[in-house]
Amino acid sequence: MSEVKKIATRESYGNALVELGKEHEDVIVLDADLAAATKTGIFKKAFPDRHVDCGIAECNMMGIAAGLSTCGMVPFASTFAMFAAGRAYEQVRNSIGYPRLNVKIGATHAGISVGEDGATHQCLEDLALMREIPGMVVLNPSDDIEARACVKAAYEHQGPVYMRFGRLAAPVINDRPDYHFELGKGVLLKEGFDVTLVATGLMVSETLEAAKRLEDLGISCEVINIHTIKPLDESLLLASAKKTQAVVTVEEHSTIGGLGSAVADTLSEQLPTKLLKIGVRDVFGESGPAVELLHKYGLDADGITTKVAEFCRH
């Protein structure tokens, strides 16, 4: 078996910003003393005049981004998910969301795959927080190709966008000629008839692997990649749920308020369907190597396979 290429989506973010910067004069990148980690340092090297380090002051950075956007610039405000969606939540809501300003938020180091830094830095609530803001587009790409496409789509979209990126190198799974990114459209990765697995971000590759193993156990899985948490591709979800009559959501996020909740909202209102939410269940994370943590919290192919198999038996 050939080695699968792996790239962290934060790396994709930095690279995509450089591409955008070449094409568009109005792109400006803000960071809060994390340029080396969020990878906006790549942009800084290419366009030093259009990279502004705001220092360790994320709330102010969101306001700076808001002000820049009112003057016609397209700011990409970058920091860890914990500080973008967590610490600066109210600034994002009131200074960016309420006036619906054209600000893009690049949030890296989301989820428990942050690893050794532990619970204080492992943001498991960002999708919930950002999803609640009216008009906010919420993106969570699954690999390098999708992450770069989502940065471009975020620029092209008029209005606030939250983008979630990871620290851990993720397998490249979308490297195919017909790959096409459309904001708000889910991607049907595999057809099946027993159960629909709806995954997002880093969990997409793990879910695909789990689906293979589940086939061996005699469970036919349909796999959907949801890169846009909001607006959610309801028609794709409903069509699949109608077919399989069982849905499992998989996310590296709290099971409260993220993809699982978004899917549950849609299904319970429009097509009540048996549902299992796989994610972090109302606990904080902890320190450890990312891969070990994903295993411990059941967020790898092993954990997903076990849970889905059990879910399908009942």
Add this chain to the structure above:
Amino acid sequence: MNELNLKRHANRIRKGILDGVHAARSGHPGGSLSATEVFTYLYFEEMNIDPKNPKMEGRDRFVLSKGHTAPGLYATLAERGFFPKEDLVTLRHTGSYLQGHPDMKHIPGVDMSSGSLGQGISAACGMALAAKLRGESYRVYTLLGDGEIQEGQVWEAAMFAAAKKLDHLTVIVDNNNLQIDGAVSEVNSPYPIDDKFESFNFHVINVEDGNDFTQLEAAFGEARRIKDQPVAIILKTVKGKGVSFMENEVGWHGTAPNDEQYKEAIAELEEAYAKLGKEEA
């Protein structure tokens, strides 16, 4: 500067403030009245703006960081011709564009939505940064309350403004010494305000009487001459200024006058207006 005309505008703006909060039966008259002269000076003397083209390219920007004093800003914008004065009585009413706090999406002349304290100054820094990065000459003004500067974000923004040498930025502090729970010095003292901004590398201008146009003219003139540094203008003002029963009374921070009080206040303003003498034809 025609001081008499400015005084007339300020008097009418004060009336607009009272019209708004009285009709709304809520809102913030105290800090709107303390800032009336600075609103008037900015919109009638200082800023390059066009009421017929509120989004004019290259215009000067104003961010009301102390967004709860929206009645003062709205009355000023109406007096300047951005929208009809008759609309002021729809303040805070369901369906009105005159929201309780400034809403840039719907109100002509409002450059930034604000109201959650401490946030407006950051947006103003972003606007000044955009000017600097693009070599544009417009200036950015932001008005903060003296209670508002208890918010930590104000000092994040202040550090940024000086570090990035945002000399297009003028931060104005309306130092009327009162906040909801009492005197700012007693609630959680921000004093000395001037030394704080100075230590953040601002050029600081203290204005002894922030309700005096001559002193405002001197301060804003000085601010324009400062290079490579942001400017902070600290205005000593009187909360509730111009309506004697509201002056220096903390209770008028966020309370609307009843019908009787409204009449009394309007009568006082009309008397003050008459004292300014007849308008030239």
